[in-house]
Amino acid sequence: MIQKSEIETKIKSALSGFLKVEPSKIKGNSLLREELGLDSMDTIELVFELEDNFNIQISDDDIMGFKTMDDVVEYIVKMTNENK
Amino acid sequence: MSKRVVITGIGIVSPVGSGKDDFWKAALAGKCGVRRITSFDISNYRSQVAAETPNFDLHDYFPDQKPNRLDRFAQFSLAATKMAIEDSGLNLTSKDPYQVGVCMGSGMGGMVMGEPQLTDLIHTGLPGKVNPNFIPIVTPNSASGQIAINFNVKGPNITISTACSSSAHAIGHAVDLIRWGKAEVMIAGGGESCITPAVFAGFCSLRTLSTHFNDRPERAFRPFDRQRDGFVMGEGAGVLIIESLEHALKRKVQIYAEIVGYASTSEASHMVIPEQSGKEMVKTMELALADAKVPLEDVDYINAHATSTPIGDPVEIKAIKLLFRHHAHKIVINATKAVVGHTIGAAGAIAAIVCALSIKTGLIHPNINYEDPDPACAMDLILQKVVEKKIKAALLNSFGFGSNNATLVFRRYE
Numbered sequence: 001m002i003q004k005s006e007i008e009t010k011i012k013s014a015l016s017g018f019l020k021v022e023p024s025k026i027k028g029n030s031l032l033r034e035e036l037g038l039d040s041m042d043t044i045e046l047v048f049e050l051e052d053n054f055n056i057q058i059s060d061d062d063i064m065g066f067k068t069m070d071d072v073v074e075y076i077v078k079m080t081n082e083n084k
Numbered sequence: 085m086s087k088r089v090v091i092t093g094i095g096i097v098s099p100v101g102s103g104k105d106d107f108w109k110a111a112l113a114g115k116c117g118v119r120r121i122t123s124f125d126i127s128n129y130r131s132q133v134a135a136e137t138p139n140f141d142l143h144d145y146f147p148d149q150k151p152n153r154l155d156r157f158a159q160f161s162l163a164a165t166k167m168a169i170e171d172s173g174l175n176l177t178s179k180d181p182y183q184v185g186v187c188m189g190s191g192m193g194g195m196v197m198g199e200p201q202l203t204d205l206i207h208t209g210l211p212g213k214v215n216p217n218f219i220p221i222v223t224p225n226s227a228s229g230q231i232a233i234n235f236n237v238k239g240p241n242i243t244i245s246t247a248c249s250s251s252a253h254a255i256g257h258a259v260d261l262i263r264w265g266k267a268e269v270m271i272a273g274g275g276e277s278c279i280t281p282a283v284f285a286g287f288c289s290l291r292t293l294s295t296h297f298n299d300r301p302e303r304a305f306r307p308f309d310r311q312r313d314g315f316v317m318g319e320g321a322g323v324l325i326i327e328s329l330e331h332a333l334k335r336k337v338q339i340y341a342e343i344v345g346y347a348s349t350s351e352a353s354h355m356v357i358p359e360q361s362g363k364e365m366v367k368t369m370e371l372a373l374a375d376a377k378v379p380l381e382d383v384d385y386i387n388a389h390a391t392s393t394p395i396g397d398p399v400e401i402k403a404i405k406l407l408f409r410h411h412a413h414k415i416v417i418n419a420t421k422a423v424v425g426h427t428i429g430a431a432g433a434i435a436a437i438v439c440a441l442s443i444k445t446g447l448i449h450p451n452i453n454y455e456d457p458d459p460a461c462a463m464d465l466i467l468q469k470v471v472e473k474k475i476k477a478a479l480l481n482s483f484g485f486g487s488n489n490a491t492l493v494f495r496r497y498e
Contacts, residue, residue: 041220
């Protein structure tokens with residue numbers, strides 16, 4: 001089973017890839033849009049990378065629920081567990 | 085009376101050097117950027133050479149830019165724009181942003197990142213793996229859009245895609261926009277990067293590329309030479325800052341040259357073969373000179389379209405002879421494509437930069453690889469050496485697939 005910390009690391013790495021933010025500055029409660037500056041295109045890119053990385057499908061409705069880093073991590077944990 | 089339009093800034097990314105100084109030094113030295121292709125496995129292709137632009141890194145120009153949001157042609161265009169703006173001394177923050185526009189050319193759009201999205205989808209059958217950036221990067225106007233976004237210029241934002249003549253048309257249209265009072269300053273030019281497996285294969289299949297010089301890449305692009313056997317693809321970008329003369333005079337800036345004439349016509353003849361009598365090319369040049377109000381005998385330099393194809397080069401020379409008659413042999417003619425390859429949507433812009441620099445410096449670069457003059461193209465002043473000349477007026481020809489022609493006329497500003 002994929003560890004939560006591993007998921008976090010992967011998401012931070014994906015985020016820092018296209019945001020001008022150091023991975024260490026991304027906290028669990030960081031607001032994706034307001035604090036990290038994700039615009040809608042950044043979000044779509046993030047989702048694309050997550051789908052690829054974790055071999056999951058993320059629906060448009062689910063994307064709307066991503067407010068913080070933790071939301072994304074929890075979502076991926078749930079999805080990867082469902083996929084087992 | 086319509087406004088006079090002058091060139092005040094130059095930016096270039098090319099296989100033989102980026103920045104106007106490095107590029108011009110290389111062109112005058114007779115350098116050639118053609119090499120064996122290294123960006124993908126070329127071993128099964130009929131043609132195996134191209135002029136690739138080595139060591140380009142967008143972050144050298146825009147440290148914070150996300151490269152995955154721009155395909156290579158748009159990255160080239162953005163870098164060339166930065167150089168051109170710096171060269172022109174234009175302070176964009178003090179300008180009304182709606183008075184500065186962008187008009188760029190691109191023949192193929194974002195193929196370097198775009199093409200693998202298509203080929204991978206065919207391969208995998210997985211639409212979910214198509215990158216969300218695919219559409220914004222593949223569109224030919226992504227370069228003009230990125231330029232506007234990065235420099236906050238809000239005037240007309242146009243992209244012209246007329247294959248190999250795209251950026252000559254883009255510059256011509258930008259000139260017209262200033263003449264018509266739609267903008268005071270235009271960022272005009274073109275960018276292209278499509279030396280990619282499928283595009284290259286397409287040009288190979290069209291039998292337009294040189295195949296006899298795969299072992300001697302630097303000799304493959306040979307305009308007007310008897311042994312020419314097709315063009316060689318290149319990549320790069322050329323950008324000019326053009327503005328109304330009164331605007332330039334107010335800013336007290338250097339003026340490279342004046343753009344005095346432009347014509348755009350269709351041969352309405354054939355998608356890829358030029359009309360063989362040359363009368364259509366004559367017409368385009370004639371209209372551009374009439375627009376410029378420049379008499380034939382004032383033209384002393386022509387930057388020819390000259391793609392080094394067996395069919396194309398003689399038609400252009402025939403047209404020049406038909407139009408200029410006895411004066412034709414007094415005109416220095418060269419082809420910049422032999423230096424940088426055929427950069428498709430950037431070709432007209434790079435040639436325009438050459439016209440501007442030739443007028444400004446009084447030096448015309450050699451027509452390289454012209455070792456065995458083809459009698460069908462022979463002219464007195466196609467030369468393999470640098471020519472020193474105080475140019476009065478220069479003419480640039482740019483012809484494109486789709487049966488379309490463009491001619492620009494430049495004059496020394498005095």
